[in-house]
Amino acid sequence: xxIPLRIPTALRGFTDGLNQVELEGATVRELLKSLTQTxxxxxxxxxxxxxxxxxxxxxxxxxxxxxxxNGQDTEVKPGQTVTLVPAIAGGGPR
Amino acid sequence: xxxxxxVGHTPIVTLDKLTPPSGARVWAKAEFLNPSGSVKDRAAxxxxxxxxxxxxxxxxxxxxDATSGNTGVAYAMIGAALDRRVILYMPANANxxxxxxxxxxxxxxxxxxxxEGSDGAFLxxxxxxxxxxxxxxxxxxxxxxxxxxxxxxxxxPEIWEQTGGAVTHFVNSLGTSGTFVxxxxxxxxxxxxxxxxxxxxxxxxxxxxxxxxxxxxxKPDIYDVSLVDGEERVSTAEAVAMAKRLAKETGLxxxxxxGANVTxxxxxxxxxxxxxxxxxxxxxxxxxxxxxxxxxx
Numbered sequence: 001x002x003i004p005l006r007i008p009t010a011l012r013g014f015t016d017g018l019n020q021v022e023l024e025g026a027t028v029r030e031l032l033k034s035l036t037q038t039x040x041x042x043x044x045x046x047x048x049x050x051x052x053x054x055x056x057x058x059x060x061x062x063x064x065x066x067x068x069x070n071g072q073d074t075e076v077k078p079g080q081t082v083t084l085v086p087a088i089a090g091g092g093p094r
Numbered sequence: 095x096x097x098x099x100x101v102g103h104t105p106i107v108t109l110d111k112l113t114p115p116s117g118a119r120v121w122a123k124a125e126f127l128n129p130s131g132s133v134k135d136r137a138a139x140x141x142x143x144x145x146x147x148x149x150x151x152x153x154x155x156x157x158x159d160a161t162s163g164n165t166g167v168a169y170a171m172i173g174a175a176l177d178r179r180v181i182l183y184m185p186a187n188a189n190x191x192x193x194x195x196x197x198x199x200x201x202x203x204x205x206x207x208x209x210e211g212s213d214g215a216f217l218x219x220x221x222x223x224x225x226x227x228x229x230x231x232x233x234x235x236x237x238x239x240x241x242x243x244x245x246x247x248x249x250x251p252e253i254w255e256q257t258g259g260a261v262t263h264f265v266n267s268l269g270t271s272g273t274f275v276x277x278x279x280x281x282x283x284x285x286x287x288x289x290x291x292x293x294x295x296x297x298x299x300x301x302x303x304x305x306x307x308x309x310x311x312x313k314p315d316i317y318d319v320s321l322v323d324g325e326e327r328v329s330t331a332e333a334v335a336m337a338k339r340l341a342k343e344t345g346l347x348x349x350x351x352x353g354a355n356v357t358x359x360x361x362x363x364x365x366x367x368x369x370x371x372x373x374x375x376x377x378x379x380x381x382x383x384x385x386x387x388x389x390x391x
Contacts, residue, residue, distance in 0.1 A: 010299040056301025
């Protein structure tokens with residue numbers, strides 16, 4: 001069952017303007033992999049050259065930052081919403 | 095004299111330890127020494143004083159505006175000093191230090207959708223103002239000419255004087271663009287050969303707090319692209335690494351946008367001969383980034 005992933009304005013230029021996409025995956029890592037497979041241009045904005053998620057990318061499952069859970073191995077279940085949130089408040093695009 | 099009178103007249107330092115031997119000299123204006131801790135004190139003071147003098151900020155009105163943090167802290171400090179109510183619209187993901195400082199000064203925060211960033215906060219503040227314009231003074235920092243004028247009248251002249259008129263390049267990142275526009279305009283009027291350049295994040299999704307990626311955001315009315323002689327693209331990783339270098343190698347504990355600015359300034363300096371003088375801005379203190387984990391590791 002697909003999980004909704006909310007996209008911040010800064011990245012909607014890479015998701016055909018969509019503010020939410022539905023993706024398959026059992027963990028945050030699988031969801032993000034599915035996201036970058038669907039929208040490959042997002043990859044360099046989310047991951048560095050070593051394939052590590054950039055430090056300023058925060059992922060929330062419902063209202064909890066996965067950094068305080070199991071990181072990218074955090075499980076996601078139907079009914080939950082995953083959100084990509086920039087670490088900064090300033091300069092966010094529209 | 096009160097705290098509002100302490101804004102500006104910040105010192106300038108040279109970054110000789112970081113500059114290539116054959117390169118230009120790099121000067122960095124220590125704006126984090128303003129009384130609320132950032133360059134934003136200058137524009138906030140100018141916009142508020144203008145509102146008081148022209149009657150738009152009447153005694154019965156509350157100041158309302160959007161901010162990602164530093165301007166909000168400046169408004170809150172000045173509001174406290176002048177005994178005025180301040181209401182700030184901020185993305186909910188604005189950092190802990192900024193929200194805490196604003197509350198310490200007694201101002202109020204209205205949180206907006208973090209996914210919409212500072213543009214979302216601006217539209218929310220504008221909507222609240224337009225819903226009841228008689229109740230609020232809306233400085234509108236992205237669109238208020240008093241913002242760049244503050245820098246035209248203070249930051250620019252201070253840099254000119256402190257470098258003895260030797261400045262050849264000025265480079266700065268853009269938030270509202272007020273610091274860049276006002277300073278660049280003044281320096282170019284003093285010497286038409288001064289080159290003024292902007293710093294841009296290398297991605298619309300970045301971690302350089304307070305810095306606008308102009309290609310993908312609402313363009314502030316005060317932004318004057320005719321002043322832009324060039325652009326330096328800086329990654330978040332480069333900006334953070336430079337902020338850490340500045341702390342460890344120069345003793346300057348400054349924020350991420352300062353790291354981005356110095357990264358750009360050193361690049362420009364390395365392309366110039368020793369007669370060049372590159373000036374940039376240290377906009378805020380590194381002490382505003384502890385909760386983000388910036389200094390960990």
